[in-house]
Amino acid sequence: MRTPVGIERVNGDRLWSALMEIGRIGETHGGGCRRLALSEEDGRARDLFCRWAREAGCTVTVDAIGNIFARRDGTQRDAPAVAIGSHLDTVPTGGKFDGVYGVMAGLEVMRRLQELGLTTRLPVELVVWTNEEGARFSPMTMGSSVFTGDIALDFALSRHDPSGVSVGEALRRIGHAGEAPVGGRQFTAYLETHVEQGPLLKESGERIGVVTGSFMARYFVATIKGQAAHVGPTLMEQRHDAMVGASALVLEIDRIGRSRGRDGRSNAPHIELFPNVRGVIPEEVRLSCDVRHPDAGEVQAMEAELREACRRIAEERGVSIELEQYFEFGPINCHQSMNELIGETADLLDLPRRDILTVASHDAVPIMEYCPTALFFIPSETGISHNEKEYSTPEHCTDGANVLLNAVLRLAS
Numbered sequence: 386m387r388t389p390v391g392i393e394r395v396n397g398d399r400l401w402s403a404l405m406e407i408g409r410i411g412e413t414h415g416g417g418c419r420r421l422a423l424s425e426e427d428g429r430a431r432d433l434f435c436r437w438a439r440e441a442g443c444t445v446t447v448d449a450i451g452n453i454f455a456r457r458d459g460t461q462r463d464a465p466a467v468a469i470g471s472h473l474d475t476v477p478t479g480g481k482f483d484g485v486y487g488v489m490a491g492l493e494v495m496r497r498l499q500e501l502g503l504t505t506r507l508p509v510e511l512v513v514w515t516n517e518e519g520a521r522f523s524p525m526t527m528g529s530s531v532f533t534g535d536i537a538l539d540f541a542l543s544r545h546d547p548s549g550v551s552v553g554e555a556l557r558r559i560g561h562a563g564e565a566p567v568g569g570r571q572f573t574a575y576l577e578t579h580v581e582q583g584p585l586l587k588e589s590g591e592r593i594g595v596v597t598g599s600f601m602a603r604y605f606v607a608t609i610k611g612q613a614a615h616v617g618p619t620l621m622e623q624r625h626d627a628m629v630g631a632s633a634l635v636l637e638i639d640r641i642g643r644s645r646g647r648d649g650r651s652n653a654p655h656i657e658l659f660p661n662v663r664g665v666i667p668e669e670v671r672l673s674c675d676v677r678h679p680d681a682g683e684v685q686a687m688e689a690e691l692r693e694a695c696r697r698i699a700e701e702r703g704v705s706i707e708l709e710q711y712f713e714f715g716p717i718n719c720h721q722s723m724n725e726l727i728g729e730t731a732d733l734l735d736l737p738r739r740d741i742l743t744v745a746s747h748d749a750v751p752i753m754e755y756c757p758t759a760l761f762f763i764p765s766e767t768g769i770s771h772n773e774k775e776y777s778t779p780e781h782c783t784d785g786a787n788v789l790l791n792a793v794l795r796l797a798s
């Protein structure tokens with residue numbers, strides 16, 4: 386048995402092959418990945434992860450929301466663990482890096498610790514959080530939010546996908562409805578590495594992005610109600626077309642984000658249309674939308690503009706529009722001592738780094754309220770994510786895993 390000293394390094398080739406191998410589960414024609422939360426593909430990826438984690442000497446436990454904990458004991462068996470993790474689910478048009486990179490980097494840390502025969506003082510736990518993306522079941526960051534108590538377990542289990550399958554049923558189908566109670570595990574700290582989902586690191590040339598905080602994001606559903614009528618005989622002046630109201634609103638939402646320059650974001654990425662039939666003027670549209678900015682005051686202002694746009698478009702188009710908020714995150718400030726740990730570890734490894742804000746939520750965001758948390762990014766070569774072209778180089782993937790390994794060793798030794 387050795388105790389850790391100095392700098393250790395992961396096996397970058399092994400990390401890359403693990404990423405590529407698990408990426409074949411749900412692989413798309415364009416080289417991306419479609420592995421929706423708790424789908425058959427997600428189940429296979431989870432099973433493969435569990436096998437690899439056991440082979441790396443970990444004990445695997447699954448909780449009632451399907452979060453997987455792969456644990457490597459320390460010399461102080463009852464001490465709170467140093468936790469690392471991310472997610473294996475993807476959006477339908479996903480890549481091979483978002484989420485799964487953080488899990489495979491964590492697995493490589495476990496493999497390297499085993500190979501080196503290192504026993505840390507504190508236990509180390511690698512976590513796969515259930516349904517981070519929220520693409521099949523809403524809300525997103527589900528497993529981590531149930532773990533911290535932000536979302537009730539029963540509520541999460543009852544969420545269903547568009548075909549009516551609940552989270553509870555989907556967990557049973559893939560054999561990942563675990564028996565361990567949710568929550569109650571003590572963490573000394575939590576670390577997550579993730580691919581950057583934008584172009585900033587690539588643009589500025591740094592190799593590690595230390596996430597110091599987040600944008601604030603507020604999410605809404607706009608319900609636009611008009612009147613169904615025959616598409617032919619109905620005069621233009623007679624119409625109350627919910628789709629036309631929604632279209633005007635989409636353009637306004639886009640304008641609100643663009644008017645804030647590079648700090649503004651706004652989206653209307655999901656629409657439900659009723660009755661969605663060729664011969665009938667649309668009666669009702671439900672449009673999901675969000676506004677984001679690093680400054681909470683600006684988010685308030687963006688929301689006010691959005692509400693004003695709803696009021697004006699409703700009047701102009703003869704429809705009614707109701708705007709209901711359903712989710713919010715940030716702005717968060719990450720733990721300074723954890724940021725310093727990541728920064729110093731990157732310096733030790735001679736990896737140029739910069740501070741960066743996250744615009745998207747990650748599992749680290751709910752966990753931040755639970756224990757000291759660090760989130761850090763590696764560059765995206767293509768600057769794009771939630772896309773088949775998502776790509777980070779083997780070197781960048783190795784960098785992040787090296788930072789993770791050495792940060793874990795400093796926390797757990």
Ligand SMILES: [Zn+2]
Nearest residue numbers: 483484517747
């Ligand atoms: Zn992710």
